[in-house]
Amino acid sequence: MSAPVIHDGSRLEADLHLEADVVIVGTGAGGGISAEMLAGAGLRVVMIEEGKFYRPEQVPLREPWSLSRLYREGGAMPTKDGALTVVQGRTVGGSTVVNWTSSFRTPKNTLDHWRSHHGLEGLGEDDLAPWFDLVEQRLNIHEWTDHNRNNQLLAEGAAKLGWNHAPIRRNVRDCAGHGYCGLGCPVTAKQGMDVTTIPEALAAGAVLATRVRAERLVVERTRVAAVECVALDERGLAPTGRRVVVRAPRVVVAAGAIHSPALLLRSGVPDPHQRIGKRTWLQLHNYSLSFVREKIDPAYGAPQSIYTNHWTWRDGVTGRAGFNMEVVGAQPVVSMAFWKGIGGEMADFARRYPHLHILVSQIRDGFHEDSQGGVVRLRKDGAGVLDYPVTGYILDGIRTSYAAMAECQFAAGAEAVHPACNDASWYRSWPEARAEIASLTLRSPNVYVNSTHPLGGCAMGADPRTSVVRADGRHHHLDNLWVIDGSVFPSSLGVNPCETIYALAARNSTLLAESAA
């Protein structure tokens, strides 16, 4: 077997022209799975990736190093008004390199909603089951049983309150439970795209170009004729002046939410109903801090292994904002970022770090008519930026989830609870928390919310007036363009999204390969 072909854009000495059967823009959950499936089907594949290819032994296990090299914008890409930040990977393997491995099949409620409200056929629970089976086997997705104290506390709180809760499945192999998922797994236990599908695609003859940013799809009548890219410098910030042009009869855009729609917008892809970039979802993450008497060392052990969906669908699928609940277990920089105090307050907080128990609620968006999500716009330099208004619908979800998380933390034995909000204070009991949260001022940026789950913006749907691609990922107006990533979801999911992206990518890249045969 010949050595893998990887072009490092930062070292290109001349422009690069590549030809392939299919070009894939992005190497995250969607692009990574697609690359393996398409290369495995015998197609010549070129992968374009803005990030760099880091090997596990290069990761120094220091948070700012990982945040600045493996994530976009230091792990804190601001939305348009700066009220909150989006966390996305930017490296070979995308967010699958730095996610916490929490793997869920798409909830039936979500898939049923997609059929009834977005006309999506062929994506029911039974239709997708074989694709879930496939990716679960490929990425060794299995139930985790070795729960750290941080996760056990969520189980204990939920049990006391009679809330449904269950173990989370994780895509790991021989995981030692170090707890450093968010920094890039130091021991290749995490089955991210960087250690699974991408090496496999390379072995099957696929070509990878790193530190290369897709600038524009060249649209000729009803087809994409080429993908025009720029090579980036060592840090991936400024173009070096070298260009990379890929010609292929099939183009897969898999740059993730925000960046897939931004690429389509920059390219002037036909969009007669102005759907590109609309209805972008965040499953906004809202946090509650608590201290427990025992030492739980939240930095160590599988970061997320228990969840509760007691609140996710409580008011019906199209009702008030629902949310699932999980724990946050992280190293000091990320953990301390939830506390916006100063001086003595900051020092006292930090010194109790081994006792810090944080819960996160992910507020599902896109099911209720008052929940239209955000809109991707282009910055002056052409980069995508998300305009996501924190509406009354979301604020209701924030307030309700602050209360629910506090109730759960007190039930689990917390001595004190503090919503991750500058305008809150420490509450000593559940009745006090309930009363205070009911009248808490909710304003930006004092309410600390963010999202690691940007989704949507290139919605799939049966009707071109309300969507960008069809159920198989193919663009409504351009014959040889597919979008295969989390940007195609017509709503958020109500669970962590990686496994849904894997399964849909496996399905749609297989359909693509069949159409190419």
Next chain:
Amino acid sequence: MNAAPRPPRKGGLSPAGEEILRAVMPQVLGSLLPASREERAEALDEAMWALDDYVSHLSLPLQAEARMLMTLLSLAPVRLLLLGTARRWRDAPEGAVATFLQRTRGSRLYPVRRIYDSLQSMSVIAWFDLPRAWEAIGYPGPPVARRFEQGYEG
């Protein structure tokens, strides 16, 4: 054993930004910083290196935004308004910096609250990156040894 010298700075943190953060960090982190003058200066040197490295990997527009904020905060009228003194950040009394932080934190104006948010966040990132910060907060560090004590290339 002599520590290896840190690699050169990467131009992420502007001189104005450094001056402000050196004044702000002790107020944000309180007694977490070493008490002795020399140790504190050394710790802040390390923190500035860490922050420079972090900022130097942000996109150029975000880096420019950060620089603009620091330049704005350095202007004499802005100092007078927010800090309550016309002195430079490096000479501002500690009490004035602490009051500045409390005021911006609770301001009625969204852009002013964002100033607090940015300065507080940068202080936290810079400080808790440093192994010297970990003992005080009961974090034993990564379980897998890595040789990157004095900063990174690239």
